[in-house]
Amino acid sequence: MRVTYFLVCQECKRKNYTIRKRKDKKGQKLELRKYCKFCKKHTLHKESR
Numbered sequence: 001m002r003v004t005y006f007l008v009c010q011e012c013k014r015k016n017y018t019i020r021k022r023k024d025k026k027g028q029k030l031e032l033r034k035y036c037k038f039c040k041k042h043t044l045h046k047e048s049r
Contacts, residue, residue: 007045009036017045 007017007030016036030047 005030005047005049007032007034008048009039010044010046012036012038012043014038015048019047 001023002020003023005019005021006015007019008015014036016038017034019030021030032045033042034045035041036043036045
């Protein structure tokens with residue numbers, strides 16, 4: 001079963017991207033440097049529900 005998660009910008013705290021992961025997969029939360037259209041720059045995005 002797959003669950004939908006959001007990637008949240010750590011500067012403006014907005015949800016910019018969605019990802020789908022297996023529910024049974026346990027481990028660290030995903031952290032990526034992605035482009036934030038609200039900040040207009042590349043920022044760190046962390047996984048949240």
